[in-house]
Amino acid sequence: MLRRWKCMQTVDRVFVRQYACLCVMTFCVILPIICLHLQHSWYYLLWEKNTNRDMNQMRMNNNKRIEEAENFLKKFRDTRSVHESGDGRLHVDNVDVGITIITVSRNRRLDNYEPKYFTQVVTKLMKAMEETSKLKHTYKLFLCDVDSDPASYSEIRPLTKFLPVFQRFRSDLNNTVVWPRMSISERLEKEKRDYVFCGRKTLNANVSNVFLIEDDALPHQDLFPVLDWVISTNFDKSNADHIPYRKNITYIKFYHPERLLGYISFEFERIPELLCLGFILSTLMMLCYQKYRPVTTSYTRILWFCFFVYSCLLLLLIGRQSLLELRRVSRQLYQVTPAPACCTPAILYPREGMEEVLNYLSSVQCKENFGKDYALEEFRIKLKKTGLQVQPNLFTHIGMYSSLRNKVLDPSIV
Incomplete structure (x- = not known):
């Protein structure tokens, strides 16, 4: 018995030294080097507090995307006829998904820079x-x-040569909506009415599903393969019968602010996810140590x-957002979870869900601190509907110039 106790003490001292060395090397040497440029790691966030985000760099990146978009349009103009797009099926009847990009002019009052987010997203x-x-x-x-x-929104004109347009206000009329005189509540209400208008117009175009995208939500290259998979697995009635949270699906979000995708969150599945990954990783480490x-x-x-x-601790410091990027290896690895309340840059609706949402939004008034995203969440809760979210994000928010507030915002915050 005494010999066994001494043996355990020896192992204990050895393990403590090894464990301390592992923690110091990991958290003080290796992770700071690896994670300093991972935007949502704790090391990056601590460093960022002492640095200013470079808006000039964001503008340079935006200019590069504008150049790529305009080059694509030029080639497209040379090779395609009017109202022919993508795979040539623009005029196919009874299409499965109608994708509508909601757009409004930006940055008319702050400076002379033209961000051209709409052109980037469309191309x-x-x-x-x-x-x-x-x-x-x-x-x-x-x-x-x-x-x-x-009449003064010039950015949209080159794109109308290739794609059909729904236009809410007529150019030849004296419209009553004047931006400088509108309060934030009036702007939020206008945004909601714009959303309802675009959704209803898309429904009338004889589509089975409606995908509404705001004009500063830049799609990821994997969007369509994942979107195709999501529709098959979530809107198929036979699949929904086996998974309770997939019943009565009203919408599926394809974007949520990345700063809100971390483990420390009000979303109930995040902490169990952390604990499960920690359990798996610690078990593998224990098995390796037992052999050693x-x-x-x-x-x-x-x-x-x-x-x-x-x-x-390792998973928390790296950040859930960085770990989510590993899921892009395959569309089947994308995660579909209950959707949070915030934000509407990119949402997919089945036809029935879109009709219900439009009817409800038309019956409520948006105001300060109650935008269309919270009206949508209120609808979901009251009618006991299901809203889902796809992770990682399939869109990037690039809008520095807000269409609601007359100022420049960091797009990673929204």
Whole structure:
């Protein structure tokens, strides 16, 4: 018995030294080097507090995307006829998904810079649609101009040569919507009415599903393969019968602010996800350690717990957002979870869900601190509907110039 106790003490001292060395090397040397440029790691966030985000760099990146978009448009103009887009199925009847980009002019009052987010988003989608012929579902692209002064909105004009447009306000009328005189509540209400207008117009275009996208939500290159998979697995009645949270699906969000996708969140699935990953990682570490230095069964639990704490801390410091990027390896690895309340840059609706949402939004008044996203969440809760979210994000928010507030915002915050 005494010999066994001495042996455990020896193993204990050895393990403590090894564990301390592992923690110091991991958290003080290796992770700072690896994670300093991972935007949502704790190391990046701590460093960012002492640095200013470079708006000039964001503008340079935006200019590069504008150049790529305009080059694509030029080539497209040379090779395609009017109202022919993507895979050539723009006029296919009874399409599965009608994709509508809601647009309004930006930055008319702050400076002379033209961000051209709308051009970037449309051309990215047009380019991606060239590959949709290989997918199960059919897609059709629309533009929805909700600018209160459409005659002066010049950015949309080159794109109307290739794509059908829904226009809320007529150019030849004296529109009553005047931006400088509108309060934030009036702007939020206008935004909601714009959304309802574009959704209803898309429904009338004889589509089975409606995908509404705001004009500063830049799509990821994997959008259409994942979108095709999501529709098949979530809107198929036979699949929904086996998974309770997929019943009565009203919408599926394809974007949520990345700063809100971390483990520390009000979303109930995040902490169990952290604990499960920590359990798996710590078990693998324990198995490896057992091969390297066998220990008694009674001592194994203590060592496993130490590895579990290490694993959870490792995952937290790296950041859930960075780990989510590993899921892009395959569309089947994308995660579909209950949707949070915030934000509407990119949402997919089945036809029935879109009709219900439009009817409800038409019956409520938006005001300060109650935008269309919270009206949508209120609808979901009251009618006991299901809203889902796809992770990682399939869109990037690039809008520095807000269409609601007359100022420049960091797009990563929204």
